[in-house]
Amino acid sequence: MKNTIIYHLSHIDLDGYSCQLVMSYTPYKLKNYNANYGAEVKQKLDLILEQIKNSNKAAYILITDLNLTTDESRWLNNEVKKLRVAKRDITLTLLDHHGSGEASAKKYDWYFLDVERCATKITYDYVKENFTFNEPSWMNAMVNVVNAVDLWKMEEEANFEYGKVCMRLVNETRELNRVMFAESDNNYKLSLLREASQYVDEKNAPIILDAKIHSLKKDFFKEETDNTLDNLATKYIVKLLGNLRESHTIYYKGYKGFLSYGVGNTSIVGNGFLLSYPEYDFIVDVSYRGTMSLRANNKVSVAQISKEWADGGGHPNAAGGRIIGFKEQYRYDKVKKQILNLIDDKESRAGDLEYKVEA
Numbered sequence: 478m479k480n481t482i483i484y485h486l487s488h489i490d491l492d493g494y495s496c497q498l499v500m501s502y503t504p505y506k507l508k509n510y511n512a513n514y515g516a517e518v519k520q521k522l523d524l525i526l527e528q529i530k531n532s533n534k535a536a537y538i539l540i541t542d543l544n545l546t547t548d549e550s551r552w553l554n555n556e557v558k559k560l561r562v563a564k565r566d567i568t569l570t571l572l573d574h575h576g577s578g579e580a581s582a583k584k585y586d587w588y589f590l591d592v593e594r595c596a597t598k599i600t601y602d603y604v605k606e607n608f609t610f611n612e613p614s615w616m617n618a619m620v621n622v623v624n625a626v627d628l629w630k631m632e633e634e635a636n637f638e639y640g641k642v643c644m645r646l647v648n649e650t651r652e653l654n655r656v657m658f659a660e661s662d663n664n665y666k667l668s669l670l671r672e673a674s675q676y677v678d679e680k681n682a683p684i685i686l687d688a689k690i691h692s693l694k695k696d697f698f699k700e701e702t703d704n705t706l707d708n709l710a711t712k713y714i715v716k717l718l719g720n721l722r723e724s725h726t727i728y729y730k731g732y733k734g735f736l737s738y739g740v741g742n743t744s745i746v747g748n749g750f751l752l753s754y755p756e757y758d759f760i761v762d763v764s765y766r767g768t769m770s771l772r773a774n775n776k777v778s779v780a781q782i783s784k785e786w787a788d789g790g791g792h793p794n795a796a797g798g799r800i801i802g803f804k805e806q807y808r809y810d811k812v813k814k815q816i817l818n819l820i821d822d823k824e825s826r827a828g829d830l831e832y833k834v835e836a
């Protein structure tokens with residue numbers, strides 16, 4: 478396992494992230510991915526397989542708290558077989574507790590199903606048996622908390638009540654977009670769960686954690702000076718966007734733009750980005766449903782861009798519209814491909830852009 482990369486795909490709830498929290502205390506090279514059910518699972522597995530093919534390292538695909546459909550299981554099993562035929566060192570393990578995966582569990586030896594334990598507890602027990610594990614003193618208690626709330630064991634009152642607060646801690650941690658900032662968002666949630674673990678044995682632990690949630694979030698984003706959570710998160714996001722300039726820059730009619738996906742709050746984040754990186758003429762954020770929000774800073778009319786791209790409109794520095802036929806994606810590269818195809822089509826039809834100050 479020393480030179481093996483573990484590609485860990487897990488669900489997007491408390492149980493899913495807690496599986497990754499457990500794995501974070503193993504000494505191996507980990508790459509974390511998260512997905513909800515539906516098309517996102519397949520897209521994330523596609524991404525993992527692409528990255529394995531582009532690496533010369535041994536690979537271990539670990540899936541937790543996600544049940545695969547029979548079609549998904551068959552497809553993944555065949556893809557792993559192909560890699561093994563190509564002499565790639567690859568291991569596949571799925572640890573889950575959803576009964577809907579029973580058909581796949583009966584067919585594939587890599588599909589481990591146990592409906593009596595939550596995925597975090599299954600992962601915890603599996604890690605202790607199969608991996609080197611640098612277990613912290615609080616881990617067993619946190620695993621029991623997750624197990625109680627995920628399986629709705631209200632009779633375990635202390636664990637259940639603390640689990641409810643931990644569940645909200647994860648569910649309401651939406652400051653970072655998990656498609657654009659997958660690694661940072663994952664680090665954010667795991668960081669908060671590690672902080673939550675420090676109070677698990679305290680008297681009135683649910684009340685203590687409930688009161689600390691806001692400050693714990695601020696501490697993650699805070700650098701040198703304090704501010705509101707919104708301002709701290711905005712500054713952090715603008716910096717993350719800046720780090721993505723090489724891969725997220727687009728051009729339209731000679732104007733330089735930045736394409737983001739699902740970030741939202743464009744008036745604040747978008748304007749903050751343009752002020753921090755004045756070499757850009759505009760920024761456009763596309764939502765999961767294909768609505769777009771554009772911002773500029775007196776360099777180009779985004780109202781005109783919006784009109785040409787999506788028959789939208791607005792003001793020279795703030796505009797929006799909806800892209801007809803946009804397909805929701807869970808990978809940024811697939812979003813960018815759609816937008817570049819749109820740009821190629823529109824550039825051949827539209828006239829020159831011009832910024833005009835409204836009277």
